[in-house]
Amino acid sequence: MAEASTMRRGAAALLTRFLMLLGLSFAALVQPAAAQSMLRDAETEALFRDMSRPIIAAAGLRPENVQIVLLNDKSINAFVAGGQIVYVHSGLVMAADNANEVQGVIAHELGHITGGHIIRSDEGGRMAMGIVLLSLLLGAAAMAAGGGEAGAGIMAAGQQAAMGKFLAFSRTQESSADAAGAKYLTEAGVSGKGSLSFFKKLQNMEFRYAVPQEDSYARTHPLSGERVAALEQVYKTASSWDSPTDAKLEARFQRVKAKLSGFVDDPRQTLLRYPESNKSVPARYARAYAWHKSAYPEKANAEVDSLLKAEPKDPYFLELKGQILLESGKPREALASLRQAVAAAPEQPLISALLGHALIATEDKDNFAEAKQVLKSAIGRDNSNPFAWYQLGIVYDREGDHARAALATAERYNLEGNRMMALTSARTALGGIKSGTADCLRAQDIAMASRAAIADDKKTSDKVRKRLDDRPMVCAGA
Incomplete structure (x- = not known):
């Protein structure tokens, strides 16, 4: 009886350990977006749409049905978690040198979507679980026959084999997504140079953190060096290899990257990355919000005004000016800039929602009708914005x-x-x-x-x- 009880406890412990390891592996593949905060920004979302549209079309998907969502997470990562949504961490955007590198990442994630990898992830789990259960049965039989150590060895070997099977399944999916991404980039006429350079960044990180480079057996992803070797020849022989990134698209990316730094980084870090000696548009853009966060309103307004002097009708510069004034407790002063921003970009519901917020924040009942109008317009274009619904609820409540x-x-x-x-x-x-x-x-x-x-x-x-x-x-x- 004692031996049987020990056998059951040992089997249960091995099964529990495997399930925990399997759960961790699934967590690495399918990360919960809900655990991270989503960053909504009209300019960034417009950039993501434009830079991904030809790649999405090459993947056989409808661009209007695919979302690229930015998450506030400093780690260098991107993933899919079901549906046609690609989640990109802010840390990945900050680590990318150019738009083409982000396009390479998006192409890879689209490979996961078209391959149905999230849906098929449970296949790997089922195969691995089958191995575990078989090893438990064989181990239990050996223990019952008096071979306690042999039974325990069978169970342990089964657990190792099962995890190896699951990780191999995961690596196969990643390699498949790499190949699909390369195909989509080529068909979209987008160079694979960015994809390769980003993988090399990851490889350098692996070297820095002393990740073993000789064996990927215990990893969910192939080693970055293996991925570079597999893709290099494919990309270099592609007709799109020497295709340059559109200069306007690249300029927009550098603006968004700088703006993101101003919003998510510590102001000191932003000001080190974009010192006052740097008079470029991205640098001034980054510093504007960094100064605002640091409670230097005069400097923040000076940076925005310098941007608007060159581009007085830029909707995103106007939006930033209005946002800084609103967040500084000056909603009435923010209205002019935000109204101009909405007029310049009427198709951007996030800007309309911000104008609605500013109108309500004036506490002037004469502004509520306009607030209701712009908020309903914003929700009509994008009804997935909780903040816009919250503001509209305030208007309805004030109206009785x-x-x-x-x-x-x-x-x-x-x-x-x-x-x-x-x-x-x-x-x-x-x-x-x-x-x-x-x-x-x-x-x-x-x-x-x-x-x-x-x-x-x-x-x-x-x-x-x-x-x-x-x-x-x-x-x-x-």
Whole structure:
């Protein structure tokens, strides 16, 4: 009995250890975007769209259906986590020397999307788990026959073989994405020089941190040196190898990179990277927000004004000027710049949402009608912005339309993943919205979807479940 108990404990321990290792490997492949904060910026998103559009088309996907999302994370990384969304870390943009390097990364991630690698990741897990379970059965049989050490050895060997199988599966997917990315770049007429130079950056990092270069057996990705060797000949013989990056696109990338530094880096770091002796557009752009963060409003405004002197109608310079004034507690002064920015770029909903925020922040009721108009316009173009819904809810509340304020709040919480607050707000909205209207149907959708999600969540407590009554989701308003 004692030996059998020991055998069961040993088998359980090995299985638990493997599952933990497998879970860590999945975490490396599919990183939760929700754990990182998303950075929304109109200029950056426009750049991502334009620099990726030909590559997305070459991949056989529709550009309007693919999103490139920027996350506030200083690590050098990009990933996909289901759907047609490529997540790019801010650290990767900062590490890239040029737009072509980022294009190479995007092409690789598109290879994961077209290959269905996220969906197929469980195949590798199932194969590995099959090996583990077989080794547990064989090990248990050996133990039952009196070969305790032999049984334990079989189980340990099975665990090692299973993890090796899973990691090999992962490396195969990465190599497949590399090859697909190279194909898409070539067909899009985009040079692979950036892709190779970025892999060499990663290789230098591996050298710096003493990552063994002779064997990739225990890694989810092939060694960067292996990837460079595999791709170098492909890229160098491609017709697009000597294709230059569009000069305007490259200038936009350098602007965005500098702007990003101003927003996410410590101001001292930004000012070291872009000293005052550097009078280029990107440097002044970076310093403007760095000075603002450092509480030097005169210097911040001087940098922005110098940019606007050269480009008085640039919507993003105007947006930055308005944002700095707004965040400095001067919403009324920010309105002129933000109105000009919206006029110059009416297709940019993030700028419209910022103008709506500034109009509300004036606390002038005469501005609320304009705020409502620009916020509804922003949401009409992009209804996935929680901040815009929050601001629209404020307008409705100030107007006394509490039902629609509650609906806007439900939209906001729904986007943020707060199911309970989305359900509560949607139910409040249902109590004051006329039946049969589009707003009524939307409130019903949010309420029912939120209730179902809460009920299906294994983490939901019994106490919370009891609060999820089955009352009909109907609009009671006249």
